[in-house]
Amino acid sequence: MTASDVLPATPRLGEPAPDFEAETTQGILRLEDFQGSWLVLFSHPADFTPVCASELVAFAGVRGKLKSLGCELLGLSVDSVFSHIAWVRSLEDKFGVTIDFPLIADVTGEMARRYGMRMSAESPNEPVRMTYVIDDRQVVRAFMAYPMTTGRDVGEIVRLVTALQTTDAHGVATPAGWKPGEPVLAPPPRTQAMAAERATAVGAAGPDWYYRTKETS
Known part of the structure; x- marks a missing residue:
């Protein structure tokens, strides 16, 4: 095993979220662009796959609720921005949903490595279903990982954001x-x-x- 094969540790609770600058379906975005807002950052293995499609449709369904909590959505996979755009258009056409949150095209896998989203036992190249909740100070408040075969419960993610904000407020x-x-x-x-x-x-x-x-x- 070479040094390049060693994946970084998953960012820990209470630590600053790793900085990034990434190409997305809505242009170049940086972590600092979300300063003052909460952020749900999630990875999915690949575009045009069934479990990932079900998740994007589900995330679109809770987009309004998250926005009411002052929380943004940001997806990531190692597919190209052109693949993302085609997939979003397909989802909107076939499922009748609007995917109005950006998807990161992490084609080099660098951001997935930095966030501990790649787990070689699941896949040598694709990220697992990792979810981070990052608060308005850009601190990691929660994270969870699902295997490639199991879709997330997005309602639990909304509940988690609400619970964390309740803790902070009271x-x-x-x-x-x-x-x-x-x-x-x-x-x-x-x-x-x-x-x-x-x-x-x-x-x-x-x-x-x-x-x-x-x-x-």
Whole structure:
């Protein structure tokens, strides 16, 4: 194995997102172009393939919801920009959807390597189905990887963005399966005094001192 065969580590939670400048279906875009907005960056293995087509159609369906959260969408594969354009036109014609978010033409695979999107056990050349949530400070807040055979649940991605924004806005955590409008969790107490206060607080909701729920409205 040569040094060029070694793939970089996946960017870690809480770290700055790796910088990029890339050709897309909407012109040259850079990470800095998304400063002040949240960003869902996702990779797909290849244009004109069935699982990838189902995902782009699904992402188009939640595009409006993400925009209402101040979140942009950006796709990536190693196909050329000409292939992307032809595929988008085909999806719009055959599925009746508008793909109005850009797709990166990462023909050298450099950006996929930088973001840890290539996993040789899945494919030596194509990226896996990687998704990054990058916040408005351009910090990596979440990531997930799916194999090439399994399409993502884009509703979960919307839920994830909403949960992260709720955490930022209210200083809380969200329980398993949380949905907007449901109670959130108070941060766990970090001292004995805080635990005692939680245990005796008037009107505190939850089964025990370490598990207290609250409303965000």
